[in-house]
């Protein structure tokens with residue numbers, strides 16, 4: 001699918017629970033909370049496989065049951081449809097795991 005730069009504001013209108021990232025860049029962010037570390041890591045494992053498939057990777061950190069995620073497209077210096085796709089995947093996966 002052709003990647004289109006849409007910007008964080010537009011992406012946020014199509015997503016639930018995401019916010020503009022706190023960094024200087026055009027980015028979106030979300031903190032996912034799970035029951036325990038195993039669920040959080042299962043979420044990261046499945047997302048990692050999707051990221052590899054898409055060749056589009058999150059910037060993220062994990063503390064126990066929490067996964068903090070920032071999405072932006074480095075090659076486009078901003079939020080693109082690839083970030084929207086990966087965010088949607090993560091939301092659907094978290095809902096299934098939750």
Ligand SMILES: C[C@H](O)[C@H](O)[C@H]1CNC2=NC(N)=NC(=O)C2=N1
Nearest residue numbers: 055056057058072073074075076
């Ligand atoms: C060489 C490799 O295809 C590129 O660096 C890919 C890898 N993953 C990526 N992930 C993200 N978030 N943005 C990119 O621009 C990007 N580019």
